[in-house]
Amino acid sequence: MGTMDIEIKLQNTKTRKKEVFEPINASDVRMYVCGPTVYDRAHLGNARPVVVFDVLYRLLREVYGAGEVTYARNFTDVDDKINARAAASGRPIGEITAETTQWFLDDMGELGALQPNHMPRATEYIPQMVAMIDDLIAKGHAYAAEGHVLFAVDSWKESYGKLSGRSVDDMIAGARVEVAPYKKNPMDFVLWKPSSDDLPGWDSPWGRGRPGWHIECSAMSYELLGETFDIHGGGNDLMFPHHENEIAQSCCANGDDSFARYWLHNEMLQVEGKKMSKSLGNFFTVRDLLDQGYPGEVIRLVFLQTHYRKPMDWTDKKAKEAEATLRKWRALTTGIEPASSAAAAVLAALADDLNTAGVIAELHKLAAAGDAAGLLASANFLGLLTDEMGAWAAGPSVDLSGYEESLFKARQKAMETKEFSEVDRLKAAFVEAGLEVRMSKAGVELVPGAGFNPAKLEGL
Incomplete structure (x- = not known):
C-alpha cells in the first residue's frame, strides 16, 4: 500500500481546471498514454511524454501502492509511414517494427523510464478494433462506403470538439481535411480503410483492409483498462484530432459520456530556442545525444527542470549544468543509505500537478542542508541517482x-x-x-x- 494521505492535483485538459485527483477505484488506478509510431529512432520530442508520464506513474505508485496502479502505453505498428519505410528499404514491415520497438525501449530505459505494465502493439488488437467499428455502425455512429468505414461526426455533434475547445462548424470552416467523395461530412474520419495487395491488411466485414489511426487506442484502452479509466495522457500535438476522435469513438461505443476522467497533455520541446526540425539541423534522436556522450541521467534531469505544461528548451548549457549538479549530488550521497521515503516537500511539489521544477528546487535544498539520506531517497523516487543510472559518473578514472x-x-x-x-x-x-x-x-x-x-x- 502507498501513502494515501497525499492529495494529488492535476490540470485536466477536459475541464480546463486543476482538479483533485480521485480515482474511480483506489485499489485499481488506471492510466493510458499514447505511445510512438515505430518506424525510426525516437527523437527528443518523443521522449518528453515518456519522462513526464513516468514521473506521474512513480507518484501514483507511491500514493496508491505499486500493485494498485496499471499503466498502458501502446506501440503503433501499423501505419503508412511504416509502410513507406518498408517499401523504400525493401525490408519486411515486421522486422522494421520489431527493431524500432526495441530501440524505443532501450533508449527510454537509458532515460530511467520504468516500463509500463502493458505495452500493446496495434497489430495484436485488430479483431477488437473490427468489433468496435462494427458496434459503432450498429449504433448509427459510423457508416461503410467504398471499402472504408467512417465515423459520422454529426452523430456526436454536441460533444465533438470539447477537449480541444472547437465547434464542429468552426472546424469545417478551417478544415484542411481530406475531402473524399465517400465522406458525408468533411470532418468524418476513417475507422477502416482498404489495403492493396502490397500493404498489410486484415479480413473484415468491409473487405481486406487496415484500421485508421485513432481506433487503435480506443480498442486497446477498452481491452486493457475497461470502458472508463482514470487518466489519459499524451503530447498536446495529439489533442486534435487523435484524442478528440478517441473520445468520440469510445463514448459512442460505450453509449454514454464515460471514457477517461482526467486528460493530461505535455507541451512540446525545442532545441536551443527553436522548434526541432531537420532543416534547421537541430533535430536529435535520443540515441544521437547518448552517442554524443550525454548520459541518460543528465537528459532526464534537464527534462525535469521544466514543468510539463510549459514548452521545454533543450540546450547544451542546461545539459552541462545538469551534469555538474548530478556529479555534486552523487559525490554527496556516495556510500549513504537512503532515507525510508522521499522528503515530504518533494512529494508535495510533485503532487501539485507534477511540479518537477519545484521538486528539483527541493533537492537543491536537501543538498545544501547536507541531508544526503533525504536527497538520495527523493532523487531515487524521481529516477535519479540510482545505481543503474550512475555508470557515466563513475567514469574512467584518468589522471589529468x-x-x-x-x-x-x-x-x-x-x-x-x-x-x-x-x-x-x-x-x-x-x-x-x-x-x-x-x-x-x-x-x-x-x-x-x-x-x-x-x-x-x-x-x-
Whole structure:
C-alpha cells in the first residue's frame, strides 16, 4: 500500500481546471498514454511524454501502492509511414517494427523510464478494433462506403470538439481535411480503410483492409483498462484530432459520456530556442545525444527542470549544468543509505500537478542542508541517482595532471615566443576529448564533461 494521505492535483485538459485527483477505484488506478509510431529512432520530442508520464506513474505508485496502479502505453505498428519505410528499404514491415520497438525501449530505459505494465502493439488488437467499428455502425455512429468505414461526426455533434475547445462548424470552416467523395461530412474520419495487395491488411466485414489511426487506442484502452479509466495522457500535438476522435469513438461505443476522467497533455520541446526540425539541423534522436556522450541521467534531469505544461528548451548549457549538479549530488550521497521515503516537500511539489521544477528546487535544498539520506531517497523516487543510472559518473578514472602540466608549459613558452599554435592544438584536442579547459595565471585545470572520452587523449 502507498501513502494515501497525499492529495494529488492535476490540470485536466477536459475541464480546463486543476482538479483533485480521485480515482474511480483506489485499489485499481488506471492510466493510458499514447505511445510512438515505430518506424525510426525516437527523437527528443518523443521522449518528453515518456519522462513526464513516468514521473506521474512513480507518484501514483507511491500514493496508491505499486500493485494498485496499471499503466498502458501502446506501440503503433501499423501505419503508412511504416509502410513507406518498408517499401523504400525493401525490408519486411515486421522486422522494421520489431527493431524500432526495441530501440524505443532501450533508449527510454537509458532515460530511467520504468516500463509500463502493458505495452500493446496495434497489430495484436485488430479483431477488437473490427468489433468496435462494427458496434459503432450498429449504433448509427459510423457508416461503410467504398471499402472504408467512417465515423459520422454529426452523430456526436454536441460533444465533438470539447477537449480541444472547437465547434464542429468552426472546424469545417478551417478544415484542411481530406475531402473524399465517400465522406458525408468533411470532418468524418476513417475507422477502416482498404489495403492493396502490397500493404498489410486484415479480413473484415468491409473487405481486406487496415484500421485508421485513432481506433487503435480506443480498442486497446477498452481491452486493457475497461470502458472508463482514470487518466489519459499524451503530447498536446495529439489533442486534435487523435484524442478528440478517441473520445468520440469510445463514448459512442460505450453509449454514454464515460471514457477517461482526467486528460493530461505535455507541451512540446525545442532545441536551443527553436522548434526541432531537420532543416534547421537541430533535430536529435535520443540515441544521437547518448552517442554524443550525454548520459541518460543528465537528459532526464534537464527534462525535469521544466514543468510539463510549459514548452521545454533543450540546450547544451542546461545539459552541462545538469551534469555538474548530478556529479555534486552523487559525490554527496556516495556510500549513504537512503532515507525510508522521499522528503515530504518533494512529494508535495510533485503532487501539485507534477511540479518537477519545484521538486528539483527541493533537492537543491536537501543538498545544501547536507541531508544526503533525504536527497538520495527523493532523487531515487524521481529516477535519479540510482545505481543503474550512475555508470557515466563513475567514469574512467584518468589522471589529468600530466596533460594539465604540458598545456601549462606550452603556454609559458608561447608567452615568450608569441607562437600559440601548440597551445591551440592542445586546447582543441582536450575540448574534442570532452574536457573543459580552464586556464588562469595560477595554472591549468582540465574538467571532464558529459562526453569525456579518455581514448581521445592517447598520443597527445
